[in-house]
Amino acid sequence: MAGNKNDPEQQQVPLGGVKTFECPNCGGTVELRAPGQSMTAGCIHCGSVIDLSDQNFQLVQTMEKAQKVKPIIPFGKRGEIDGITWEMIGFMVRKNPQAGWAWQEYLLFNPWHGYAFLAVSDGHWTFIRSMMDRPTEVGGKVNASVQNILSELADVPGGLINPGAARIVKYQKSSYTLSDKYPARVRYVAGEFFWRVKVGETVRVFDYVDQPNMLTLEKDESGSVWSKGRYMSPKEVKSTFDLKRVPPVKGYAAHQPNPHKQKVKDILPVWLIFLAALIVGQIIFAGMSRDEVVFKDSFVATQKDQLMTKGPFDIPGGTSNVEIGLTATVDNQWTEIEGSLNREGTDQHFGFLIGAEYYHGYTGGENWSEGSQHSSLVVNGVPGGKYFLNLTAHSGYLEKGESAQYRLSIKRDVSVSSNFWLLFLFASIYPIWLIVQRIRFEANRTSYLS
Amino acid sequence: MNPQDQQDYQCPSCGAPLTFYSKMSIYTTCTFCKSTVVRHDMDLEAIGKEAFLLEDMSPFQIGTEGSYKGKTFFLAGRIKLIWKSGNWSEWYALFEDGTEGWLSEAQGFYMMSFITDPGREIPAAERAKVGMKMTHEGTQYIIDDRRKVTYQDSEGELPFVFKKGYEGYSVDFRSTTGKFANILYGPDGSEFYVGEYLPFNKFNFKNLKTVRGWEQERP
Numbered sequence: 001m002a003g004n005k006n007d008p009e010q011q012q013v014p015l016g017g018v019k020t021f022e023c024p025n026c027g028g029t030v031e032l033r034a035p036g037q038s039m040t041a042g043c044i045h046c047g048s049v050i051d052l053s054d055q056n057f058q059l060v061q062t063m064e065k066a067q068k069v070k071p072i073i074p075f076g077k078r079g080e081i082d083g084i085t086w087e088m089i090g091f092m093v094r095k096n097p098q099a100g101w102a103w104q105e106y107l108l109f110n111p112w113h114g115y116a117f118l119a120v121s122d123g124h125w126t127f128i129r130s131m132m133d134r135p136t137e138v139g140g141k142v143n144a145s146v147q148n149i150l151s152e153l154a155d156v157p158g159g160l161i162n163p164g165a166a167r168i169v170k171y172q173k174s175s176y177t178l179s180d181k182y183p184a185r186v187r188y189v190a191g192e193f194f195w196r197v198k199v200g201e202t203v204r205v206f207d208y209v210d211q212p213n214m215l216t217l218e219k220d221e222s223g224s225v226w227s228k229g230r231y232m233s234p235k236e237v238k239s240t241f242d243l244k245r246v247p248p249v250k251g252y253a254a255h256q257p258n259p260h261k262q263k264v265k266d267i268l269p270v271w272l273i274f275l276a277a278l279i280v281g282q283i284i285f286a287g288m289s290r291d292e293v294v295f296k297d298s299f300v301a302t303q304k305d306q307l308m309t310k311g312p313f314d315i316p317g318g319t320s321n322v323e324i325g326l327t328a329t330v331d332n333q334w335t336e337i338e339g340s341l342n343r344e345g346t347d348q349h350f351g352f353l354i355g356a357e358y359y360h361g362y363t364g365g366e367n368w369s370e371g372s373q374h375s376s377l378v379v380n381g382v383p384g385g386k387y388f389l390n391l392t393a394h395s396g397y398l399e400k401g402e403s404a405q406y407r408l409s410i411k412r413d414v415s416v417s418s419n420f421w422l423l424f425l426f427a428s429i430y431p432i433w434l435i436v437q438r439i440r441f442e443a444n445r446t447s448y449l450s
Numbered sequence: 451m452n453p454q455d456q457q458d459y460q461c462p463s464c465g466a467p468l469t470f471y472s473k474m475s476i477y478t479t480c481t482f483c484k485s486t487v488v489r490h491d492m493d494l495e496a497i498g499k500e501a502f503l504l505e506d507m508s509p510f511q512i513g514t515e516g517s518y519k520g521k522t523f524f525l526a527g528r529i530k531l532i533w534k535s536g537n538w539s540e541w542y543a544l545f546e547d548g549t550e551g552w553l554s555e556a557q558g559f560y561m562m563s564f565i566t567d568p569g570r571e572i573p574a575a576e577r578a579k580v581g582m583k584m585t586h587e588g589t590q591y592i593i594d595d596r597r598k599v600t601y602q603d604s605e606g607e608l609p610f611v612f613k614k615g616y617e618g619y620s621v622d623f624r625s626t627t628g629k630f631a632n633i634l635y636g637p638d639g640s641e642f643y644v645g646e647y648l649p650f651n652k653f654n655f656k657n658l659k660t661v662r663g664w665e666q667e668r669p
Contacts, residue, residue, distance in 0.1 A: 018663065033663070036506020037557075039536055053532060085667050111507045111661040112650050112669035114558010132559055132647050133628065194557055195535040222535070223595060 018076070023048060024059045026066065032192055033076060033089045034109050040197050042090075042189030044068065044075070049189060049198060061199055069093060069188050072120070072243060073106050079240035081127060081232075084113050088241075090191035096182045097202070107193060115194060118237070119229070123249035124256060125237045126214060128229035135171035135208075135215055135226065165206045169215060171228075176208035176215045179254035179449070184218070207254065214255040231255045252445035260438035264431070271431040278423055286415035292316070295410035301393035302403045310408075311388030312344055319383040320413040325376040327407040328356045328395075335395035335404055341379065344386040350379045378416055455548065461485060463496040471526050472544050475607035478527070488611055500604065500614070508555060509650075509669065510541060511659035512606040516553075518562045518653060522546045525553065527606035531620070533597045540634075542608055550609065552643060560653065561630060563645020572642055575619040575635045584623070586644065591623035591631045601637065613637040 019035045022028070028045030032038060032052070040060070041050045047067035049060040071091040073079075078087045090107030103121035110116075117128040167178050185202040206217040212231035217224055231253065234246040295313045315322070328335045334357035342349040354377055360369035395404040455473045460466070463485035470478060476489045485496040514525045527542035538556035545551065554561040568586055582593045599620045604612040616637045623631035632643045650669055658669070 034507045036508070037537070053537075109507075110558070111664050112509050112558070130557075132630070133624070 021057055024050065024057055025062050031075065033087060034111075034192060034194070037194055038089075038192035039195055040189070040193045042092075042191060042193075044190045047188060047190070047199075051196070052192070053196075063199070067188055069190065071104070071106065071190070072246065073118070073241050075191055077241050079242070081108075081116070081240055084110055084116075086110050086116055088191075090193045091189070092186060092193075092197070093188040094184045095187045097185050098183060102187065107191065117227070117229075118232070120237075120247060121253070122251055123234060123247045124253035125232040125234060125246075126229040126253075126255070127232045128216070128227050130225060130227040135169035135176065137166035138168040138170050138175065165217075169208050171215060174210045174213070176210040176213070178206060179209040179214075180207045181205065209254045211255050212257040229255070231257060252441075252448045254445075254449055256445070258438055258441050258445075260434055260441055264434045264438050267431050267434060271427065274427050275424065278420060278427070282415075282417065282420040286417075289415040290317075290413040291415070292412045293409060294322075294412050295389075295408070297409075298405070298407045300403050300405050301395070301398060304394070304398040306393050306398070308391045308393070309388060310391065312386045313388070313410075315382060315384050315387055315410075315412055317384045317412065319381055321378050321380045321416065322350075322382040323376055323378050323411045323414040324352060324354055325374070325409045325411070326354045326356055327374050329405045330356055330358045330373055330395070330397075332359045332361075333357065333396045335393070335397070335406075337391050337393055337406065337408070339389055339391040341382070341387055341389055341410075343383070344388060346385075348383070350382060352377060352379060378414065382412070459494055461496070462487060462494045468494070470607055471524075472542075472550065472607065472609070473548075474550055474609040475526065475542075476609060477604075477611045478607035479605065486612070497611075505662070507661055508539060509655075509658050509661055510539075510553075510555065511657070513657055514659070515656040516543075516653040518543075518545075518551070518648075521549075523551065523553075524657075525606075527608045528604065529601060529608065529612060530603040531599045532602045533599045533620070535597075537602065542606065552645075554645070558650070559647055560650055561645045561647045562653075563630070563632060563643040565641050566631075566644045568642040572633055572640045575621070575640070578619075578621045578633060586631070589625045589627050589629055591625045591629075593621055594624050595622040596620075610636065610638040 019032045020029050021032070023030050023043040023045060025048040026043060026046035028043060030041050030043055030050065032041065038052050041052055042048070043050065045066065045068065047063035051058040051060050069091075071088070073088045075088055075091070078085050080086070086108035087110070088106050089109045092105045092107070093102055094105060095102040101121070103119060106118040108116040108118060115130070119126045119128060165178055165181055169176050182205055183202050184205045186197060186199050189197055189199060203218045203220040206219070208215040208217075214229045214231070216227050216229060218227075234249060237243065238246050294315050295311070297310055299308065299310075301308070322341070326337060334355065336353065336355035338353050340349045340351045354375055356371070356373055356375045358369070358371040358373045360367070362368075393404060393406070397404040455471065457470045459468045459470070461468045461480040461483060463480060464483035466480060466482035468478065468480055468487065470489060477486070479486050479500045484500050486498045486500050488495050488497050510525055510528075512525060512527070516523055523543040523545045525541045526544045528539050530537060530539050536557070538554065541553040541555060543551045543553045543562070549564070551562050551564045554563065566586070568584070570584075578593060578596060580593050580596055584591050597620055599618055601613060601616040601618065603614070618637070619635040621633040625631070629644060629646055632645070633640055634643065655669070
């Protein structure tokens, strides 16, 4: 039996798992990695589409100019995704003819698990498996049985009713929202496919998103097919197939997970626990503070820069903080007391300046007020002992020759919240920054996709 | 498969040993001379010759074993069906208790189904339209696919006489309960099947075919 070029068995030279034949258009070698299962081949040399169904390798389409598009994942390359090894056997370029943007799809094969797709659009990858079951459409207040009929008929090829796409679909306890619908036209095929495909074929695509997953419905006159995809990071694709480069990421994909979402999720419990501990700590410390009044006096100053001495009085206990509180009957006036807390028998003294001002009036039909008749300040690290006060009073009243009235009190071991607020703020900077990042990502994505 | 059902013969064409494993099988292909053989009661008749089924990437072979719902089965025969947009195989599965099922193998989807009495007359192929509903044993089914199919190839033994090139129809039903149904309009009439899809690993297959190029990989 001399070699007969037209005998299919003679043409096929098994190469490991690969069978080959000559392209009926250009004579180039076409490799088949899933012989017996593939229905269509696209010649990688000239772009012609070849029918594989009857071993005669009939030419279905020839391209006017030999077309060659180089796939990012090489033919025959294998990689493991979710525990299954996949081999790249088919490559297709599809385009939205209305909007002009194109994307690539890679057909992956595994003899035991069938087929999967990897689609890449503007650098965003989706790993897709088709589904045998389908999602249910979530309607409004439509009666359930009517809704069932509508949803069944919505998928009737040719469309008895064409109510438009459902906005939300439910599948396996998750809800997916319609994010895009567009026509998809095949522009280029290379490698092999398990269905009959032609350049120019168009289907209507509906994408439903529940990050990072996407359900896609593809509809044409002969029927509809649902598939489920998940967003795959360029990094994951690169390492799966050991690629030198992947296309750069442009803009945002609807199902792309927010990269800050997980970071926020991770830090939220830590942050909230820290804040809770801070609050509990502050409550305990505040509870532990004695708030002991060690000095209280009311007095009147009559002269400008009047110098007064008060005390001696005891500040019991060990070293603690001390709060000096001033109440002055200022009415549209200011006052200030410059003073020092002096420890008897030592050089130790704590200087302070405490003031109060209060103004009020009725202007333009409105009551207004500013300031307060009370103020306080805290002095830290005051040891126990006998103390006296040196006070100098200043006030607008004294300048005018009037008298100024004061009430001064001193408390030891008071609770202070400034530390608490400082820590609160400090601990919140990073989490709030992450939250801002997360919000900005979503805002950018929303404006990009609209 | 009940071992008592097994019958050994000699090929009426070339004399080589030829076995029928199931009482129900009436057709097979002699693995030696490729003659197609029909069994009439106890007599065998050679009716033609089958071209060698081209090797493909199916992980199954005649003799592959598996289990479904606790019962073991082995694959005794196969038909390959082709339609406008692809092809798939139906494997004739003989169970240890003598029952028979069909294992559908299509693009990595595996469904075990059984011939079932639909409880009503099976409509003619032209009348079975997408969208039609029927209820069977409490489950509501709706036709969601109807396609013309060609009987392309066969292997092993079958419970009907295979006609290469026969053009029939396959009508698929889906339900809301995970069950699927099918009407296959074939050379010997139409049958109604009910089945379910399971992932490959759930069948615990043994004696799988070694797939060329994938010898180092596991399912």
